[in-house]
Amino acid sequence: MNKEDYLIKKLSSNYIGDDGAVIGNKVYSMDAFFENVHFKRTWMSLKQIARKAMLVNISDAIAMNAKPLYALVTLSLPSTITTDDIDEILLALHTVASEYGCEIIGGDTIAGERLDFSITIISETQNALTRKGLKEGNLLAYTGVLGESKRDLNRLFKGEVIAENSKFIEPILRQEFIEKSRPHLCVGMDISDGLFCDTNKLLDYNSMGFELLIEISNEIGSSGEEYEMLIGFAKENVELIQKIADGLNLPLTIYAKVCKNDTRFNCIGHHF
Numbered sequence: 001m002n003k004e005d006y007l008i009k010k011l012s013s014n015y016i017g018d019d020g021a022v023i024g025n026k027v028y029s030m031d032a033f034f035e036n037v038h039f040k041r042t043w044m045s046l047k048q049i050a051r052k053a054m055l056v057n058i059s060d061a062i063a064m065n066a067k068p069l070y071a072l073v074t075l076s077l078p079s080t081i082t083t084d085d086i087d088e089i090l091l092a093l094h095t096v097a098s099e100y101g102c103e104i105i106g107g108d109t110i111a112g113e114r115l116d117f118s119i120t121i122i123s124e125t126q127n128a129l130t131r132k133g134l135k136e137g138n139l140l141a142y143t144g145v146l147g148e149s150k151r152d153l154n155r156l157f158k159g160e161v162i163a164e165n166s167k168f169i170e171p172i173l174r175q176e177f178i179e180k181s182r183p184h185l186c187v188g189m190d191i192s193d194g195l196f197c198d199t200n201k202l203l204d205y206n207s208m209g210f211e212l213l214i215e216i217s218n219e220i221g222s223s224g225e226e227y228e229m230l231i232g233f234a235k236e237n238v239e240l241i242q243k244i245a246d247g248l249n250l251p252l253t254i255y256a257k258v259c260k261n262d263t264r265f266n267c268i269g270h271h272f
Contacts, residue, residue: 017205018130019060019189020123027123029060035114038225043156046085048169050092053117055171056192058100059227062175063190064130065182066123068102073119076112100175129178129188134206134232138186140256143174143229143245146195150223171227178229180244184237191228196221196265198230199256209261216255222267232258 013021020029033053035041041049054071061068073093077086097104102121152162152169162168178188187206191198195216203209233241238254245252 019063020066022064022125022128022130025124025126027061027064027066027125027128028120029057030118030120031057031060033117033119035116041115044169046088047092049115050089051096052169052171053119054093054096055173056227057119057121058096058102059171059173059190061121061123062173062178063188063229064125064128065178066125066128068100068121068123070122071097071102071104071119073104073107073117075107075109076114076116077109078113078115079111081115127182129182129185131187131189131202131205133186134202134208134258135186136208136258136260137235138232138258139235139238139254140199140210140230140232140258141252141254142191142195143177143250143252144172144226145251146191146220146226146228147223149225150219168225171225173227174229174250177244177248177250181241184240185231185233187232189230191226191230192224194222194224194267195230196267200264200267202230202232203264209259209263210256211259211263212256214255221265
């Protein structure tokens with residue numbers, strides 16, 4: 001068991017297990033975005049770093065079919081950060097938040113050795129999409145094209161330059177697809193730890209296994225920080241969901257069938 005799983009199992013709240021905690025019609029979620037863990041400042045501009053910090057947090061709300069309402073932002077600021085730098089960071093945070101109808105209502109700042117973000121999103125939903133509800137015979141699919149994030153991360157490690165519109169820098173959130181397809185979905189989550197590991201999480205949560213329908217390469221399955229959607233649905237809804245994806249020009253790949261077995265992908269968690 002990795003340390004993240006160990007820590008989660010030590011917490012006793014019934015609200016833990018999804019991308020966010022659903023309490024009434026509100027969803028509460030939080031993610032950290034830390035320098036030298038999630039990014040290096042030589043890889044991205046301050047604007048790009050701040051945008052991604054907000055996007056990966058809003059992704060949790062989108063994944064649960066929730067509308068982001070408010071954000072609380074904590075920043076750790078190293079001494080090398082200037083007031084102009086702070087202005088650039090705040091403008092990027094506010095811009096992304098406003099793009100999704102979200103307002104930054106507070107937070108905290110501390111002095112630190114690195115540029116670190118910790119963001120809490122408070123969102124609202126009338127029909128939350130959670131990770132619980134997979135049944136035998138359901139199909140698993142993912143949106144978009146996977147692999148770009150890992151490919152470009154490897155390029156960055158080699159000192160190469162990647163495109164400014166790379167999904168490693170600017171994740172694409174599938175808000176419209178989730179809103180339109182929610183009535184036909186059983187489960188969903190965003191792909192942050194890679195398709196292999198996140199599929200295992202989904203199966204573990206539902207005490208199910210799977211049968212692979214197509215071959216998934218390691219380049220695709222182990223690419224983390226994609227923020228595409230992993231969804232599960234009944235096979236009778238395939239045409240409805242595919243029609244929604246086609247209408248949005250969104251690739252949709254059905255890759256597995258849910259079964260009563262203990263089959264899992266071989267993967268290594270990224271967090272530790």
